[in-house]
Amino acid sequence: MAKEPVRVLVTGAAGQIGYALVPMIARGVMLGADQPVILHMLDIPPAAEALNGVKMELVDAAFPLLKGVVATTDVVEACTGVNIAVMVGGFPRKEGMERKDVMSKNVSIYKSQASALEQHAAPNCKVLVVANPANTNALILKEFAPSIPAKNITCLTRLDHNRALGQISEKLNVQVSDVKNVIIWGNHSSTQYPDVNHATVKTPSAEKPVRELVKDDAWLNGEFITTVQQRGAAIIKARKLSSALSAASAACDHIRDWVLGTPEGTWVSMGVYSDGSYNAPAGVIYSFPVTCRNGEWTIVQGLVIDEFSRKKLDLTGAELTEEKELAYSCLS
Numbered sequence: 001m002a003k004e005p006v007r008v009l010v011t012g013a014a015g016q017i018g019y020a021l022v023p024m025i026a027r028g029v030m031l032g033a034d035q036p037v038i039l040h041m042l043d044i045p046p047a048a049e050a051l052n053g054v055k056m057e058l059v060d061a062a063f064p065l066l067k068g069v070v071a072t073t074d075v076v077e078a079c080t081g082v083n084i085a086v087m088v089g090g091f092p093r094k095e096g097m098e099r100k101d102v103m104s105k106n107v108s109i110y111k112s113q114a115s116a117l118e119q120h121a122a123p124n125c126k127v128l129v130v131a132n133p134a135n136t137n138a139l140i141l142k143e144f145a146p147s148i149p150a151k152n153i154t155c156l157t158r159l160d161h162n163r164a165l166g167q168i169s170e171k172l173n174v175q176v177s178d179v180k181n182v183i184i185w186g187n188h189s190s191t192q193y194p195d196v197n198h199a200t201v202k203t204p205s206a207e208k209p210v211r212e213l214v215k216d217d218a219w220l221n222g223e224f225i226t227t228v229q230q231r232g233a234a235i236i237k238a239r240k241l242s243s244a245l246s247a248a249s250a251a252c253d254h255i256r257d258w259v260l261g262t263p264e265g266t267w268v269s270m271g272v273y274s275d276g277s278y279n280a281p282a283g284v285i286y287s288f289p290v291t292c293r294n295g296e297w298t299i300v301q302g303l304v305i306d307e308f309s310r311k312k313l314d315l316t317g318a319e320l321t322e323e324k325e326l327a328y329s330c331l332s
């Protein structure tokens with residue numbers, strides 16, 4: 001029997017991530033090749049015409065899984081009945097700006113959209129915040145939507161996770177699909193800590209630790225980390241626009257693994273409401289290694305954190321605490 005369609009909201013759908021993301025969702029990349037979807041697309045009035053153009057293209061693409069499209073500038077209409085909300089709407093970072101610089105513009109959007117989601121989304125709606133500052137926008141959304149369970153509100157650090165996999169794959173000249181269990185700790189910002197201490201590569205004989213294969217701790221503790229931390233800025237410099245296709249693809253990976261589960265023996269990175277695991281600050285949205293099963297994520301526990309890593313986990317945690325304060329000062 002055919003499955004009931006799932007309603008997926010994409011805010012900022014007329015923007016560049018939106019343009020890459022909505023066809024992926026309509027093709028089944030996010031929820032599976034047998035899962036019909038109804039797309040809800042929200043943007044602001046100046047983008048209404050462009051949004052309608054995206055809707056026209058979705059119709060023209062004749063996606064078999066796409067059972068309906070709502071394209072609107074009305075936040076209530078956009079949020080009504082949605083099962084999944086991918087929050088991309090906001091102002092992107094331009095060259096030379098830190099993600100914090102876009103804070104005041106974006107947190108107020110997340111405060112008001114929190115209420116709309118709380119009141120109108122389907123029960124148990126899963127929320128992924130992509131727009132920067134992603135962790136803090138997600139935190140504000142959580143704080144101003146108190147009836148949505150905290151476990152349902154996440155932010156995107158899967159792009160950073162995938163970037164780390166990509167760097168290791170390039171360095172070792174192995175397939176990216178053979179690399180797993182990197183971790184992004186903390187903030188989706190230049191203080192994030194891409195950690196390979198538990199990462200492995202599938203080789204013809206066995207799964208081997210990344211450190212053993214790379215045999216270059218100076219690179220792993222230096223250039224590798226800064227490359228991943230600065231990748232967003234490098235893309236902006238090269239494209240004069242922030243990453244879009246990789247961000248859209250990572251958003252699909254994030255939701256797919258959350259809903260359908262992570263493969264056995266594999267974890268992924270998600271920004272989730274911190275319970276203080278690994279002595280990260282509690283009460284911020286912090287990126288942890290997680291596994292997912294039955295639509296729920298669980299933080300992987302018991303990983304050994306060495307002294308080098310400890311400092312980096314603390315640094316990115318301190319930035320999130322500071323961002324939280326800044327966000328509240330922007331809102332007051």
Ligand SMILES: NC(=O)c1ccc[n+]([C@@H]2O[C@H](COP(=O)([O-])OP(=O)(O)OC[C@H]3O[C@@H](n4cnc5c(N)ncnc54)[C@H](O)[C@@H]3O)[C@@H](O)[C@H]2O)c1
Binds near residue numbers: 015089093157243
């Ligand atoms: N977390 C990540 O890994 C990651 C990666 C890439 C980009 N980003 C962030 O994602 C966001 C979107 O990037 P983009 O390149 O698509 O930007 P964009 O400017 O192309 O698109 C953003 C869209 O949001 C719309 N918008 C603005 N305010 C809105 C509101 N109140 N409600 C609904 N829509 C609204 C704009 O009109 C625009 O169409 C930015 O904040 C960017 O920094 C995050």
Ligand SMILES: O=C(O)C[C@H](O)C(=O)O
Binds near residue numbers: 093099232
């Ligand atoms: O760096 C940015 O602002 C864009 C995005 O967050 C990215 O990581 O590509």
